[in-house]
Amino acid sequence: MGRLEKHFYDIGYLDTLAAGSTAIHRLDPRAKLITTIVFAATVISFGKYEISALVPFIIYPVFLMAVGNLPPGYIFRKILLVSPFAVIVGIFNPILDPDTLLAIGPLSVSGGWVSFTSILIRFTLTVGAAMILIAVTGFNAVCMALEQLGAPRFFALQLLFLYRYLFVLMDEAVRMVRARSLRTFNGRGMGMTIYASLLGHLLVRTLDRAQRIYSAMWCRGFDGTIRTTRRLSFGRAEYLFMLLWITLFVIMRFKNLPLFLGEHIGELMR
Amino acid sequence: MHMADALISPAVGGTAWAAAAGLIGYSSRKLKRTMDDHRIPLMGVMGAFIFAAQMINFTIPATGSSGHLGGGLILAILLGPYAGFLTLASVLTVQALFFADGGLLALGCNILNLGFFPCFIAYPWIYRKITGNNHGKGIVTAGALAAAVAGLQLGALAVVLETLLSGLSELPFGTFLVLMQPVHLAIGVVEGIATAAVVLFVIKARPEVLEAAASAKTGKTFSTAGLLASFLAAALVLGAGVSWFASTHPDGLEWSLQRAGLREGQEPGRGGMHRAMGEIQGKTSILPDYGFRTQDGPSGDASSPEPSGWPASDWGTPVSGLVGGTLTLILAGAAGFLLHRKRTTHR
Numbered sequence: 001m002g003r004l005e006k007h008f009y010d011i012g013y014l015d016t017l018a019a020g021s022t023a024i025h026r027l028d029p030r031a032k033l034i035t036t037i038v039f040a041a042t043v044i045s046f047g048k049y050e051i052s053a054l055v056p057f058i059i060y061p062v063f064l065m066a067v068g069n070l071p072p073g074y075i076f077r078k079i080l081l082v083s084p085f086a087v088i089v090g091i092f093n094p095i096l097d098p099d100t101l102l103a104i105g106p107l108s109v110s111g112g113w114v115s116f117t118s119i120l121i122r123f124t125l126t127v128g129a130a131m132i133l134i135a136v137t138g139f140n141a142v143c144m145a146l147e148q149l150g151a152p153r154f155f156a157l158q159l160l161f162l163y164r165y166l167f168v169l170m171d172e173a174v175r176m177v178r179a180r181s182l183r184t185f186n187g188r189g190m191g192m193t194i195y196a197s198l199l200g201h202l203l204v205r206t207l208d209r210a211q212r213i214y215s216a217m218w219c220r221g222f223d224g225t226i227r228t229t230r231r232l233s234f235g236r237a238e239y240l241f242m243l244l245w246i247t248l249f250v251i252m253r254f255k256n257l258p259l260f261l262g263e264h265i266g267e268l269m270r
Numbered sequence: 271m272h273m274a275d276a277l278i279s280p281a282v283g284g285t286a287w288a289a290a291a292g293l294i295g296y297s298s299r300k301l302k303r304t305m306d307d308h309r310i311p312l313m314g315v316m317g318a319f320i321f322a323a324q325m326i327n328f329t330i331p332a333t334g335s336s337g338h339l340g341g342g343l344i345l346a347i348l349l350g351p352y353a354g355f356l357t358l359a360s361v362l363t364v365q366a367l368f369f370a371d372g373g374l375l376a377l378g379c380n381i382l383n384l385g386f387f388p389c390f391i392a393y394p395w396i397y398r399k400i401t402g403n404n405h406g407k408g409i410v411t412a413g414a415l416a417a418a419v420a421g422l423q424l425g426a427l428a429v430v431l432e433t434l435l436s437g438l439s440e441l442p443f444g445t446f447l448v449l450m451q452p453v454h455l456a457i458g459v460v461e462g463i464a465t466a467a468v469v470l471f472v473i474k475a476r477p478e479v480l481e482a483a484a485s486a487k488t489g490k491t492f493s494t495a496g497l498l499a500s501f502l503a504a505a506l507v508l509g510a511g512v513s514w515f516a517s518t519h520p521d522g523l524e525w526s527l528q529r530a531g532l533r534e535g536q537e538p539g540r541g542g543m544h545r546a547m548g549e550i551q552g553k554t555s556i557l558p559d560y561g562f563r564t565q566d567g568p569s570g571d572a573s574s575p576e577p578s579g580w581p582a583s584d585w586g587t588p589v590s591g592l593v594g595g596t597l598t599l600i601l602a603g604a605a606g607f608l609l610h611r612k613r614t615t616h617r
Contacts, residue, residue, distance in 0.1 A: 036374065037374055040275060040375050044275055044280055044375060045279075048438045055598045056598045058598075059602045062605065062606035065606060066608075066609035067609055069610070086276045089274075089277055089439050090276070095440075096440035112440060119277065126274075126275035126374065127373055130367055131368075134367050134368060139364075152299075154356070155294050158313055160314070165317075169315070169322040170321055172322060173322035173325040190327070195326065197471060198326060199323055199464075200468055202323070203319060203348075203471075203472060204476055206315050206318075206319045207479060210315040210316070214310075214311045256591075257594070258591060258593075262597070263590045265593055265597070266589075
């Protein structure tokens with residue numbers, strides 16, 4: 001119970017972070033969204049046995065966290081919390097691909113462990129970048145950016161509505177679950193009958209809520225479009241941000257920097 | 271069973287994104303034409319309801335484990351296929367961004383796996399066909415059960431295919447299939463029973479909701495042919511485009527084998543294509559060079575001159591990669607720390 005609620009308030013915290021006003025927060029959401037998508041696409045475009053070339057990509061999330069003033073511990077814990085599927089599928093690689101791929105001194109590493117490590121690094125980078133995007137942009141701004149970039153207006157509207165009522169309904173669900181578990185002994189009352197009526201009542205209340213919201217909006221002149229007061233402006237800072245980062249991604253994609261660095265150090269030590 | 275960014279290749283992710291985007295556009299257009307704006311808040315709140323519903327568990331009899339509602343089928347039943355699909359797509363988007371379920375690039379795959387199959391296959395072709403306009407307890411349960419199982423089986427199959435096509439997991443097709451399908455059979459049964467329970471409750475408490483949903487959507491406005499045609503066209507055009515783009519660039523495996531400093535005869539790829547590629551690579555280019563250098567580099571043979579501008583080292587590529595990687599990580603961390611310090615002292 002405690003864990004569930006904690007997880008839920010954690011999401012609210014992500015949005016609290018988005019209310020900051022650093023240079024990164026003030027950038028146009030479109031620039032951040034596009035750069036993050038290019039970042040993720042570059043990361044997953046590497047071959048399955050790639051590890052070293054992926055490492056420098058960490059600079060993008062680290063930069064955003066540092067300049068955007070985000071707590072790294074919090075972001076990292078959130079990444080750990082949500083890793084199951086990638087780990088479950090990836091963990092079979094070491095078993096199924098036992099051929100030795102590389103040797104570090106006396107230690108030989110199989111292809112499976114290399115590709116599993118690669119999967120975990122990809123996971124950390126892509127998931128971290130997505131979460132940081134929200135933490136420095138805010139969900140509403142990401143929705144607006146999506147619409148400006150050509151997503152159907154209807155879908156953007158749907159996302160905004162969903163997000164607005166997410167907290168209200170999750171709060172309600174948490175209260176209901178708590179109430180039920182306080183009245184439950186030896187697992188009685190956790191079965192299907194109670195569940196169906198619990199969820200059914202929540203659903204009926206939700207439908208009523210939708211009707212009330214619609215009436216309230218209708219009274220205030222809703223005509224199917226949502227107007228926002230905030231202006232988006234795509235200026236020099238945005239172009240510069242995108243240009244610099246995407247150039248860096250391209251360089252890191254085609255030049256294995258850690259290998260280059262390591263070989264130079266080897267040269268020096270000789 | 272959310273697909274993750276880490277498991278897909280750009281070609282698979284891009285194709286799925288294109289197909290999902292096409293479906294979202296198609297559904298939005300369909301809805302705009304047929305829908306009164308009163309359903310806009312309804313869809314939004316229903317999306318939030320799915321999140322809430324996922325927080326409420328129930329005990330599965332005789333197993334001791336617990337389950338919860340997934341959501342695709344119930345949304346299709348309560349809102350109809352188009353609105354249900356859009357709502358589910360929005361739920362998945364929020365999950366990808368906030369809960370990091372999946373990821374930005376796998377979002378397309380997830381929308382197809384968890385949204386397309388329940389809303390456009392299982393609901394119209396199984397649930398509606400079984401139940402029709404009959405709201406009896408047995409028939410609703412049978413319909414929901416069959417539709418949920420079919421939807422999840424198709425979704426699980428899609429996950430297997432997407433993972434396989436991406437080529438990052440070593441799991442062979444058969445094994446992965448045997449792992450995924452039975453698990454999702456169980457999940458499908460639970461999903462079907464939970465969906466039926468909620469639908470039956472709504473039938474008792476608010477029968478008008480289901481009647482509105484059934485009449486509004488599935489009449490003449492639902493054209494599977496048009497839907498499938500646009501879906502296929504989007505997937506084909508983008509799939510072709512992306513794979514053409516991908517093939518003009520050096521093959522990822524080839525490139526990374528080369529980087530990993532592999533010696534000849536150690537190619538990990540078991541089968542035809544990869545092995546052939548590895549062999550060609552081994553015979554034609556720098557690979558043998560790496561091998562020679564680590565073995566008898568210092569003894570120096572004139573027959574293999576060092577490529578200019580690329581300093582070689584004694585300790586071999588893997589160690590170089592390891593040392594360089596660690597150093598890069600430290601540098602990145604230090605950069606972040608310094609930037610942060612600079613920012614906070616500036617204030």
